Amino acid sequence: MSLWRNQLHGPTDPAKDAGWEDPPPRKGFFTDTSICIGCKACEVACKEWNQLPMDHLGMTGDSYDNTSALGASTWRHVAFVEQDAERVEQARESGRLLAEEGPAGGPATGPRTPVALGLPSLRPGLHRITEQDVSRAPATGLPLTGPGTHVDIGPEATDLEAAEMAARQAAVDGTLPDFRWLIASDVCKHCTHAGCLDVCPTGALFRTEFGTVVVQADVCNGCGYCVPACPFGVIERRDRPTDANGERLKTAVKNEGVAQKCTLCYDRLEIGAKPACAQACPTTSIQFGDLSEMRQRAEERVEALHTKGFTEARVYGGDELDGVGGTGSVFLLLDEPEVYGLPPDPRVTTADLPDIFRKAGFAAGSMLVGAAIAFLGARS
Amino acid sequence: MTVPYEPPATEPAPTPRREGRRKRRRQRDDVMVPTMEFESYYGRNIVKPAPWKAEIPAYLFLGGLAAGTGLLASGGEMTGRAELQRNARLVSLAALSGSTAVLVKDLGKPSRFLNMMRTVKLTSPMSIGTWILTGFGGFTGIAAATEVAKMVLPRPAKAELAFILPAATRVSSWGAGAFAAPLAAYTAVLLSDTATPTWHEAYRQLPFVFVGSALAASGGAAMITTSVDECGPARNVAVGGAVVDLVADAIMERHLGMLAEPMHEGRAGAYLRAAKVLTVAGAALTLIGGRRRPVAALAGAALLAGSACTRFGIFEAGIASAKDPRYTVEPQKARLAARREQQRQEAS
Ligand code: SF4
Numbered sequence: 063m064s065l066w067r068n069q070l071h072g073p074t075d076p077a078k079d080a081g082w083e084d085p086p087p088r089k090g091f092f093t094d095t096s097i098c099i100g101c102k103a104c105e106v107a108c109k110e111w112n113q114l115p116m117d118h119l120g121m122t123g124d125s126y127d128n129t130s131a132l133g134a135s136t137w138r139h140v141a142f143v144e145q146d147a148e149r150v151e152q153a154r155e156s157g158r159l160l161a162e163e164g165p166a167g168g169p170a171t172g173p174r175t176p177v178a179l180g181l182p183s184l185r186p187g188l189h190r191i192t193e194q195d196v197s198r199a200p201a202t203g204l205p206l207t208g209p210g211t212h213v214d215i216g217p218e219a220t221d222l223e224a225a226e227m228a229a230r231q232a233a234v235d236g237t238l239p240d241f242r243w244l245i246a247s248d249v250c251k252h253c254t255h256a257g258c259l260d261v262c263p264t265g266a267l268f269r270t271e272f273g274t275v276v277v278q279a280d281v282c283n284g285c286g287y288c289v290p291a292c293p294f295g296v297i298e299r300r301d302r303p304t305d306a307n308g309e310r311l312k313t314a315v316k317n318e319g320v321a322q323k324c325t326l327c328y329d330r331l332e333i334g335a336k337p338a339c340a341q342a343c344p345t346t347s348i349q350f351g352d353l354s355e356m357r358q359r360a361e362e363r364v365e366a367l368h369t370k371g372f373t374e375a376r377v378y379g380g381d382e383l384d385g386v387g388g389t390g391s392v393f394l395l396l397d398e399p400e401v402y403g404l405p406p407d408p409r410v411t412t413a414d415l416p417d418i419f420r421k422a423g424f425a426a427g428s429m430l431v432g433a434a435i436a437f438l439g440a441r442s
Numbered sequence: 443m444t445v446p447y448e449p450p451a452t453e454p455a456p457t458p459r460r461e462g463r464r465k466r467r468r469q470r471d472d473v474m475v476p477t478m479e480f481e482s483y484y485g486r487n488i489v490k491p492a493p494w495k496a497e498i499p500a501y502l503f504l505g506g507l508a509a510g511t512g513l514l515a516s517g518g519e520m521t522g523r524a525e526l527q528r529n530a531r532l533v534s535l536a537a538l539s540g541s542t543a544v545l546v547k548d549l550g551k552p553s554r555f556l557n558m559m560r561t562v563k564l565t566s567p568m569s570i571g572t573w574i575l576t577g578f579g580g581f582t583g584i585a586a587a588t589e590v591a592k593m594v595l596p597r598p599a600k601a602e603l604a605f606i607l608p609a610a611t612r613v614s615s616w617g618a619g620a621f622a623a624p625l626a627a628y629t630a631v632l633l634s635d636t637a638t639p640t641w642h643e644a645y646r647q648l649p650f651v652f653v654g655s656a657l658a659a660s661g662g663a664a665m666i667t668t669s670v671d672e673c674g675p676a677r678n679v680a681v682g683g684a685v686v687d688l689v690a691d692a693i694m695e696r697h698l699g700m701l702a703e704p705m706h707e708g709r710a711g712a713y714l715r716a717a718k719v720l721t722v723a724g725a726a727l728t729l730i731g732g733r734r735r736p737v738a739a740l741a742g743a744a745l746l747a748g749s750a751c752t753r754f755g756i757f758e759a760g761i762a763s764a765k766d767p768r769y770t771v772e773p774q775k776a777r778l779a780a781r782r783e784q785q786r787q788e789a790s
C-alpha cells in the first residue's frame with residue numbers, strides 16, 4: 063500500500079510519475095487577483111483560441127458575472143464580488159492570522175514585520191514582480207488635482223503616489239464609497255494529484271510533459287466520472303447549449319457529450335507560446351511560466367502587500383502539502399477562498415482510495431461469509 | 443446594470459444573496475450554538491454534481507440484484523437446490539442485461555462502452571468495475587445458457603452435451619460466485635471516490651449498505667420466483683441483508699453528521715424513508731410468513747422495492763450535497779480549524 067500512497071497524495075513531480083523521461087520544468091499560472099480589472103479578456107481569448115461554443119446567454123444579476131462558473135465551454139471564469147468595509151476588515155484579519163501561523167498543515171511563514179518602503183507605489187512589488195514598468199504608465203482615471211480634491215502633490219511624487227493620496231483623502235472626506243471589488247479569473251488548477259485524471263476509466267485524461275492535465279476528446283466516452291471527482295468543480299461534460307429562451311439548439315456542437323476543460327493551451331505550449339489568456343491579460347494579472355517561479359512570485363507579492371498593510375492578501379494553491387499535492391495554478395486572493403467559490407481545503411478523493419477499497423473489501427468478504435452461513439444454516 | 447453612486451451613509455454596498463449570510467441571520471440570537479459562518483459565491487455550488495440521471499441508480503440496483511442472485515445461484519448449485527439455482531441464474535442474467543443496458547444508455551452510444559476496455563486503471567473504480575462486470579457477465583452468461591439448454595434442448599441433444607454441461611455448470615457457478623461480491627461492493631466505491639461530500643464521507647459504511655441491500659433484493663427475488671421449500675437460504679439472505687443494510691445505514695448517518703442532512707430532505711429523504719419502511723416490512727413478513735408462498739412473494743416484492751429506493755435515495759442525497767456549497771465548505775473549514783488548533787497546541 064505504500065506504493066499507492068506515494069502516488070496518490072503528497073509532493074511529487076507529476077510528469078515524471080506519469081512516465082515522461084526528462085520532462086521540461088512544470089508549467090503553471092499565477093493569477094494575481096489584486097491587479098485584475100475584470101475586463102474578461104482572458105475569457106474571450108480562451109473562447110477564441112480554443113473555439114469553444116457558446117454556453118448560455120442572459121443576465122444573472124450577480125454583479126458583472128454573467129458567465130457563472132467554469133464548465134465544459136468556459137475555461138476561464140472571471141468572478142465579481144462587491145464588498146463593504148466590514149468584510150474587508152474580516153478579510154484583513156483572517157489573512158493576517160494566516161500569515162502569522164502559516165497554512166494549517168503547512169509550514170508557518172512567520173509574522174511579516176512591516177519594513178521601510180523603497181520606491182513608493184500603489185501596487186507595491188509590481189516593479190519586481192511583473193514584466194511591465196508601471197512607473198511610466200499613463201495616469202489612472204482618478205482625479206489627482208482640481209475641484210473636490212485637496213491633494214497637494216509635491217514635484218517628486220509619482221502619479222501612483224498621488225493617486226493613493228487622493229484615495230486616502232477621499233476616505234477622510236467621506237466621498238469614497240464604502241465598497242470594494244473582488245475580481246478574480248478562475249481556471250483549472252492542473253492539480254499535482256488530479257481527481258479527474260485518477261478516476262477516468264478510459265485514459266482520456268492524461269498528464270502532459272509540462273505537468274498539466276489534458277482531455278483527449280476522441281478517447282473520452284462521456285461517462286462523466288471526472289465531473290464529480292474534481293474537488294474544484296472545474297471539468298464538465300459538454301451538453302447541447304441552449305439559446306436565450308432556454309431552448310436546446312438544433313445543431314450539434316463540437317465534442318458534444320465529451321468532458322472538456324482548460325488544457326493550459328497544450329498546443330501553444332508545444333510551440334513555446336504563452337497560453338491565450340496570459341497573452342491577452344492587459345494587467346499581467348494572469349502570469350504564466352515555470353511553476354516554481356509562479357509560486358515564488360505569489361509568495362513575494364503577498365509579502366509585499368502585507369508590508370503595506372494589505373493583510374487580506376494570501377496565496378491559494380501551489381502548496382505541496384495541501385490536499386491535492388499543490389496546484390499548478392497559483393492564485394493571490396484578497397479574501398477567504400469560498401468567497402470566490404473556491405473550496406477552502408480541497409482534497410483529492412483518491413487520497414482515500416486505498417482505504418475506500420479496503421472497506422469495500424471487508425463488505426464483499428462479509429457478503430460471501432454471510433451467504434455461506436445462510437446456506438449452511440438453512441433447514442430447507 | 444450599474445449601481446448609482448451614493449454616500450455610504452444612505453446606501454450601504456449592495457449585498458448579493460448569499461447562503462452564508464442568510465444562515466447567520468437566522469441563527470444570530472442562538473449564541474450557544476457555534477455556527478460555521480461563511481460567504482458563498484452567490485450560493486453557487488463549488489463541486490459539480492455528477493451529470494448522471496436515473497440510469498445510474500437503476501444500475502446500482504440492478505447490479506446489486508445480479509450479484510446477489512448470482513451468489514444465491516452458486517450456493518444453490520453447490521448445495522443441490524436445482525430450482526433455486528435455475529431461477530436465480532435467470533434472474534441474475536436478466537438483471538445483468540438490464541444493468542448493462544442502462545449503462546450503455548447513460549453513455550449514449552454502445553461503442554462508447556468499448557472505450558473502457560482499452561485500459562485497466564487501478565485508481566478508477568469505474569475501470570475496475572467494468573472488468574468486474576465483464577468477468578461476472580461472462581460466467582453468468584455461461585450459467586444461464588446451461589440452464590436454458592437444460593430447459594429447451596431435447597433429451598438426445600442433452601445426452602450429446604453431457605460431457606460439457608455439468609462442467610459448464612460447475613465452472614460458471616464458481617466463477618460467478620467469485621465475481622458476485624466485488625460486483626455488489628464496488629458500486630459503493632464508485633460513488634465514494636468522488637468529491638461529492640455525502641458520498642465521499644460515507645465511504646466507510648456505504649459498501650455495507652450496498653451489500654446488505656443487494657442481499658435483501660436478491661433474497662426477495664428468489665422468494666418470488668422459487669418454491670418455499672428451496673428458499674431457506676434465500677430467506678436467511680433476505681433477512682440478514684435487510685439487517686446489515688439498516689444497521690450500516692444508521693451508523694453511516696451518525697458518522698456523516700451535517701452531511702446526512704440531504705438524506706432527510708427532498709426527494710432523497712422520501713426515497714430513503716420509503717426504503718426503510720419497505721425493507722423493515724419485507725424482513726418482518728419473511729420472518730413471520732416466509733414459508734407461505736403468497737406472503738413470501740409479497741415480502742420479496744417489498745424487499746426489491748426497498749433496495750431500489752435505497753439506491754435512488756443515496757444517489758439523490760449525494761447530488762443534493764454537491765449542489766449546496768454548505769456541504770463542501772463547512773466540513774472543509776472545520777477540518778482547517780481542527781488542524782489549526784492542533785498546530786497551536788504543538789507550538790505552545
Ligand atoms: S482542478 Fe479539477 S479538472 Fe483541473 S486538474 Fe484538478 S481535478 Fe482535474
Ligand code: SF4
Pocket residue numbers: 258261262263264265266267277281282283284285286287288289299320321
Ligand atoms: S467523461 Fe471522459 S474524461 Fe471524464 S472520466 Fe469519463 S472518459 Fe474520462
